[in-house]
Amino acid sequence: MGKRILVIQGHPEPEARRLCHVLADHYVEGAQTAGHEVRRVELAALDFPLLRSQADWEKGLLPASLVQAQQDIAWAQHLVLVFPLWLGDMPALLKGFLEQVARPGFAFKAEGGNPFGRKGLKGRSARIVCTMGMPAPAVPLLLHGAQHQVPGAQHPRLRRHCAGARDLGRHGGEPGRRGRGEALRQVEGVGAQGGLRATFRD
Template sequence: MKMLVIYTHPNHESLSYAFLQTVIDGSKENPDITEFKVLDLYEEKFDPVLVFNDTKRRRDMHADPRLETYREQIVWADKIVFVYPIWWGRPPAMLLGYIDQMFSSGFAYKDKGGLLPEGLLKGKSVVCISTMKGPTFYPLFWLNNAHKVLMKKALFQYVGIKKVKFFEFGNMESPKGRHAKKLNKIFQYFKTIAH
């Protein structure tokens, strides 16, 4: 199994970065994970800003040469892991900018003229690891599960990815957040995960 880890947090001393390192450590002990790559969007200085004009059209985004390396990473991966905080009930703008550009028509899906498109990323699986200041139940009860609906239904299922696993960790700015236990849960998951 080949795994792409997409990390989205500007601080390498953050708890999100600790989760990234735990994903890496667990993956190194998993014989089923033959290769993995890490894409740190902030370190990469990925440009999340969309620009459309007379010479740069949205319909051509799937062939933008500036994004070719990132497309190759997605094609290469069997499993895509996203590590990010939840800010204002949704992923950071940097990650959403990446999604807007990478999961484009002609690359991630193809319109067929009907209600739903043909997903072009079938067979891949996704894991989303997110942290938040509020309690774990906050997105479910206060925001009608908007984060999971956005990621799973509006994005991944739309492009043909049906297998999606979520780890949403709340109370992460509290000393009672049980950080070590949550980090160990991620370590054990990636140590034993199969495609």
Template sequence: MAKRIFIWVGHPRSESLSAGLADAYQKAAEAAGAETRRMNLHDMDFDVDLTDGYHARKTLEPCLETWRENILWADHLAWFYPQWWGGMPAKMKGVLDRAFLPGFAMNYHEHDAFWDKLLTGRSADVFITADAPGWFDRLIYARPAGRQVERLVMKFSGIKPVRTFQFGTVKAAKPEKIRHWLDVAARRGTQIVRR
């Protein structure tokens, strides 16, 4: 059976390095035999507000329903986004706030502090771009964007293993460096299918 990969570009702009990395990954994965589905954050129209938290659920907009269907369909996720202020863009976080909810991603236990992980059986690749060099982000900030998505989103809901690739410094990257990053994404797209 072909590998089923859900690719999500979490950059709010239509043209970005995140989208270019996703293009390279998707093309290589499909060439290696994967089935892919893709969503781009800039195409998603929904209300990011979750004023009442988990106490009063809003009806999910069609794009959020489709996003959830794609996660359930996939056996592997590939997310591409920039690190902004130590985390993901606000609109991307809005998708998680609205759609990655109890009953879908996890179920909290009523009488203890634990939870059931509802998305087990899936793995993930995460590609983060940043203006800080990777060594600086690790040493000074302890990788906040990577830790957030790896531990508090993916593994929290049972998605593992998670492999994170972080590229920076983007603002000073020369064309040959960007080509190298695109090659890394393409190689990973091939590897994940053949593994």
């Protein structure tokens, strides 16, 4: 039985076509070929403000440009985030997007005196596809700590899915042809699987 998959393309550059775009394309191709229903969110095509206060996050309105994206997250059974590693973390645009859509009343709701008592994304699974401009084993050394290997990797329910970082090889400042081809085949195969067994839960 096919799953509902949302691919969030988090590369901020609106014009150039980067490796993240190619990886997302292959993931989508693999998922659709296997019978899954796929939607995409292209962050570079969205125009939205950054949150600047707790009050805005708690009581402000979701920007109109993000309403459809939030609805797509609610629709999805499996979420895929594709982004480059910039300065040891996800790009600011992606972080700003997640802050906007993961508002109280959507990502969580108060229950029994606990403001985070009810999890709005309970039951969904997620995968991170992260590119980096250095060999994967060098990341924790250069960024002073294994917690920086992949954003989100220290979350106990995401760590196992982020631990598979591997070096694709480099040639002339770009991923080697052989390594990139293997990565694209791997991502396409992962897309065909339609998600992970582990899910967000209480």
